[in-house]
């Protein structure tokens with residue numbers, strides 16, 4: 001989603017600098033070309049070599065280094081950047097920027113650039129609350145600089161309050177949202193399921209699957225960033241809620257079914273990306289089951305088919321998109337599901353292939369709808385979601401025109 005974008009990260013001297021390699025890694029994963037500038041103080045918290053290794057570019061730090069200036073000088077760097085993110089931004093850096101100082105490479109570049117600049121403040125809570133810091137932030141904000149964070153919580157010094165740098169994940173989401181498509185999905189109401197469902201056997205055991213939620217969450221994030229109003233019904237996963245997405249957590253297939261049915265008649269499009277347990281345990285044991293015999297039988301009963309029930313709605317029915325996780329005969333089985341469940345579209349993934357599908361950052365999809373099909377090549381789940389949403393909207397609009 002940041003493909004081809006030149007992102008300049010300015011790192012100043014705070015303990016949160018240790019989060020920068022992860023931030024750079026995430027931005028690179030989204031396709032950005034990342035360069036890093038460090039202040040002298042930043043180098044006491046993290047080495048330039050680590051950031052050079054993750055960014056794949058030399059790290060700049062000195063305004064007075066003739067070799068660096070001969071390669072990509074501060075004016076070139078200022079022009080190269082499509083966006084400058086200062087993370088972590090200490091109280092000192094913020095103060096220097098607020099009065100327009102240019103006494104090191106980072107502040108000089110911020111003066112010399114016409115690119116948008118975002119600040120991710122990171123400092124002790126009292127320093128953050130200090131009138132001068134607030135005044136400086138206010139001043140930068142009045143110059144249209146973006147202020148991202150800080151988060152509230154426990155700090156390295158033991159204090160609790162505002163001043164923690166936003167997580168690399170949140171910062172990279174913010175950048176993605178900044179650059180994502182204009183609001184072409186504004187007015188579209190999207191309901192999504194994601195992740196696995198979990199069916200208890202006894203108080204300590206359960207039946208589930210390897211779904212991480214990444215595919216569904218990526219679709220939700222991309223759709224919200226394009227202006228859609230998104231409700232995400234998620235099984236138990238370890239992912240943060242994408243910005244501007246309404247998330248409802250559920251555990252079992254029955255809970256997911258009931259929640260989906262509450263919302264399905266209020267949305268335009270329903271995308272069933274969750275890996276729902278087809279069966280649940282008939283009698284969940286109240287106490288932990290003990291092992292006695294060599295063999296044990298657990299009786300399972302069928303769960304309702306959520307996507308099929310939405311597709312069968314009579315008075316109002318949204319546009320319904322299902323997923324199909326297959327390990328063989330992908331097209332045949334996907335088409336069978338498209339027809340049997342009466343879907344408008346099905347997105348088939350071949351989950352027998354390593355490095356895609358379940359619990360991976362990457363995926364490839366074969367889309368089938370009533371009058372066509374399309375292959376979406378292997379790529380990260382965010383880029384894939386952009387193309388997938390383009391196709392879903394195209395088919396949705398076509399169906400509504402008929």
Ligand code: PMT
Pocket residue numbers: 193194195210211212213214215216253272273274275276277278303304305306307308321322323324325326337349351357358359360
């Ligand atoms: O979460 P990730 O780790 O990112 O992995 C993504 C994924 C592989 C889980 C995802 O891309 C995917 O394929 N999801 C659907 C997996 C699945 O359960 O497929 P299925 O062939 O068993 O089900 C077909 C469709 O029916 C799906 O849309 C499913 O959500 C739906 N279904 C299934 C059973 C049920 N009781 N209710 C349902 O709604």
